[in-house]
Amino acid sequence: MKYQFNVAMACDGCKNAIDRVLTRLGVEDKSISVEKQEVIVTTDKPYELVEQTIKKTGKEVRSGKVLE
Structure with missing residues (x-):
């Protein structure tokens, strides 16, 4: 899967x-x-897991979507 996130x-x-x-x-x-x-990632990990992992850095994830 390919995910795109808008991150501050x-x-x-x-x-x-x-x-x-x-x-x-x-x-x-x-x-x-x-x-x-x-941030664009291609992985077999679930979307929610990737999003939560980015949030653990303290950065705001403004939006995100599945690209593929």
Whole structure:
């Protein structure tokens, strides 16, 4: 499945924090853009689990959707 999230990120530190938690979750295929405030992941993990994992960084997930 491919998911897209709109996440409030201010800097590369925010990006790196999200990258770390997603990697720990086992998500290797990901694109994180501070400029677009966007996180796109391709994984077999459930949507809700990925969303909660991103939220654990303290970042606001403004919206999200399943792309595929």
